[in-house]
Amino acid sequence: MQIYLPIAxxxxxxxxxxxxxxxxGFMSGLFGVGGGFLMTPLLIFLGIPPTVAVGxxxxxxxxxxxxxxxxxxxxxxxxxxxxxxxxxxxFVGSTLGVYLFRILRNLGQIDLVxxxxxxxxxxxxxxxxLVESLQALRSSRKHAAGGTTAPRRKLHQHSWLHGLPxxxxxxxxxxxxxxxLPALIGLFVGIxxxxxGVGGGFxxxxxxxxxxxxxxxxxxxxxxFQIIFVxxxxxxxxxxxxxxxxxxxxxxxxxxxxIGAQIxxxxxxxxxxxxxxxxxxxxxxxxxxxxxFDMVMVPNELFAIGAGGKH
Amino acid sequence: MRRRFALALLLVLLAVLPAAAPSxxxxxxxxxxxxxxxxxxxxxxxxxxxxxxxxxETGGVNAGDVVVVVRGPNRAEVLRRKARTxxxxxxxxxxxxxxxxxxxxxxxxxxxxxVAPKSVLDRHQIGLxxxxxxxxxxxxxxxxxxxxxxxxxxxxxxxxxxxxxLRIGMLSQRLFRTDVHFPANVPVGTYMVEVYLLVDGQVVxxxxxxxxxxxIGVGADLYDFAHQQAAAYGIIAILLAAAAGWLAxxxxxxx
Numbered sequence: 001m002q003i004y005l006p007i008a009x010x011x012x013x014x015x016x017x018x019x020x021x022x023x024x025g026f027m028s029g030l031f032g033v034g035g036g037f038l039m040t041p042l043l044i045f046l047g048i049p050p051t052v053a054v055g056x057x058x059x060x061x062x063x064x065x066x067x068x069x070x071x072x073x074x075x076x077x078x079x080x081x082x083x084x085x086x087x088x089x090x091f092v093g094s095t096l097g098v099y100l101f102r103i104l105r106n107l108g109q110i111d112l113v114x115x116x117x118x119x120x121x122x123x124x125x126x127x128x129x130l131v132e133s134l135q136a137l138r139s140s141r142k143h144a145a146g147g148t149t150a151p152r153r154k155l156h157q158h159s160w161l162h163g164l165p166x167x168x169x170x171x172x173x174x175x176x177x178x179x180x181l182p183a184l185i186g187l188f189v190g191i192x193x194x195x196x197g198v199g200g201g202f203x204x205x206x207x208x209x210x211x212x213x214x215x216x217x218x219x220x221x222x223x224x225f226q227i228i229f230v231x232x233x234x235x236x237x238x239x240x241x242x243x244x245x246x247x248x249x250x251x252x253x254x255x256x257x258x259i260g261a262q263i264x265x266x267x268x269x270x271x272x273x274x275x276x277x278x279x280x281x282x283x284x285x286x287x288x289x290x291x292x293f294d295m296v297m298v299p300n301e302l303f304a305i306g307a308g309g310k311h
Numbered sequence: 312m313r314r315r316f317a318l319a320l321l322l323v324l325l326a327v328l329p330a331a332a333p334s335x336x337x338x339x340x341x342x343x344x345x346x347x348x349x350x351x352x353x354x355x356x357x358x359x360x361x362x363x364x365x366x367x368e369t370g371g372v373n374a375g376d377v378v379v380v381v382r383g384p385n386r387a388e389v390l391r392r393k394a395r396t397x398x399x400x401x402x403x404x405x406x407x408x409x410x411x412x413x414x415x416x417x418x419x420x421x422x423x424x425x426v427a428p429k430s431v432l433d434r435h436q437i438g439l440x441x442x443x444x445x446x447x448x449x450x451x452x453x454x455x456x457x458x459x460x461x462x463x464x465x466x467x468x469x470x471x472x473x474x475x476x477l478r479i480g481m482l483s484q485r486l487f488r489t490d491v492h493f494p495a496n497v498p499v500g501t502y503m504v505e506v507y508l509l510v511d512g513q514v515v516x517x518x519x520x521x522x523x524x525x526x527i528g529v530g531a532d533l534y535d536f537a538h539q540q541a542a543a544y545g546i547i548a549i550l551l552a553a554a555a556g557w558l559a560x561x562x563x564x565x566x
Contacts, residue, residue: 002356004495006530007537011356011495059548066556108391108402232549239545243537247548248530254552258559295399302393303461304402 007246008052014252021256029264031280032220036061036198037122041287050111054197055244058234061199063254065227072221079172079218082182083225089183090230093190098237101195117196119291125202126284133277140274173214182212186226194234199227339367340516342506349493350527357495363488366508374484375510376419376426380437381491383414384500390458392450404450406458411444413498418477418489427512435507439463439472470494499524
């Protein structure tokens with residue numbers, strides 16, 4: 001069954017899009033990630049214009065992060081104060097990102113920048129995650145007892161970062177740090193989120209753990225909380241500045257996505273954390289390798305066409 | 312006397328008028344479309360429009376050839392060429408086309424080169440090779456011809472330009488018909504369907520019929536809303552997504 005997407009101005013198979021939403025939703029439920037980094041490249045691969053894919057994906061992530069944050073909220077795993085400061089930075093960042101997106105699109109280099117961002121970030125994070133999870137797997141095999149095998153880490157290290165002004169107390173995160181730090185992280189991830197069409201959780205979560213030193217329990221909930229607002233801002237800007245948010249596509253994707261996420265979450269319970277993380281790492285590296293391959297290999301079509309400047 | 316004269320003049324006029332008015336039967340070419348509106352609805356997946364018509368017998372040796380050109384509304388296009396820089400392929404050349412037809416298809420009773428000489432095809436811009444395009448190239452390593460070819464190739468890949476001249480079927484040397492296919496990604500706007508009758512390589516008659524491609528229904532309303540009330544559209548998109556996410560969380564909470 002075909003359905004015409006009013007903003008993308010093309011017709012797609014309903015079941016293909018539902019299946020895509022379901023598949024990526026399954027992954028995100030299984031691994032606890034947003035899935036934007038998989039969905040956006042897949043949409044572009046299906047022939048959805050990259051600008052529409054990025055704008056629409058931002059809209060869909062609003063839904064999946066609202067759905068995800070509620071569970072963490074009930075358990076009290078959202079540091080609202082930290083979340084709001086990250087959001088403030090994220091607002092500025094995503095606004096800059098959407099402008100940057102427009103400039104790069106006019107220069108004709110947006111595809112290159114999107115691909116480079118993906119390769120760099122997926123490459124780094126995938127590699128780190130793979131190394132870490134393999135080490136954890138090896139050590140858990142040694143101590144057959146299992147349980148908490150990860151080496152005990154200090155709550156956080158003190159460095160020059162703690163000398164910055166505007167210090168604030170974050171009760172939930174058990175931190176007393178400068179508000180500039182989360183604001184800057186929010187800004188940076190906001191730019192990435194707007195350009196790459198992702199929530200940015202895969203950069204935000206490690207940054208919160210390793211740079212801010214937040215306890216892992218509140219990291220995911222707070223990250224999701226902040227993603228809601230940043231992607232909402234990106235959705236708003238993309239629809240007012242670029243007219244690239246397709247609600248029909250977004251609704252189809254999230255219909256498949258929520259169901260897939262629930263099934264994925266159920267499967268995820270059966271697998272061990274280290275196994276999950278190593279699988280996720282492999283998948284992230286796979287996407288990265290594919291993008292790198294496309295960039296280096298001789299393309300079968302050297303020319304590309306895009307509608308000229310909108311009157 | 313005056314009245315008589317006026318009456319006579321009226322009678323003369325009445326007698327002359329029908330003869331002076333173009334008689335429909337004498338027209339050498341009549342053509343029409345099976346529909347004049349291609350409606351892009353929610354379920355739109357491309358459509359065919361039948362073009363049919365008749366030509367008058369010209370009395371010559373040849374019955375004449377019919378050529379049909381379907382042109383979409385002109386639009387500006389930007390073409391980019393990738394080149395390898397530092398191991399990766401990046402866009403390095405650009406060409407701008409001010410107005411290229413967004414849709415272009417030709418149908419003919421015989422191959423174009425047998426129907427008319429190049430000068431005639433050029434004058435009426437019949438066939439991709441005869442399109443007048445203003446392509447401005449900014450690229451050190453590729454010339455205009457390459458960009459022109461790329462424009463055609465990419466539009467053919469998108470199904471917007473015909474890959475070959477379609478056949479027009481003739482019935483008893485007078486009636487003709489051809490199907491024009493409009494793919495799902497057809498651009499909206501007013502199309503021109505030009506029908507030419509050529510005898511001995513010269514255009515003896517031509518007719519142009521407009522065809523409107525337009526979004527209709529919910530999709531059209533959404534598109535208009537998204538462009539005219541962009542802020543409201545954005546807010547609604549966000550609220551819809553938030554509500555859907557909340558609904559999903561509540562629905563699956565128990566399970």
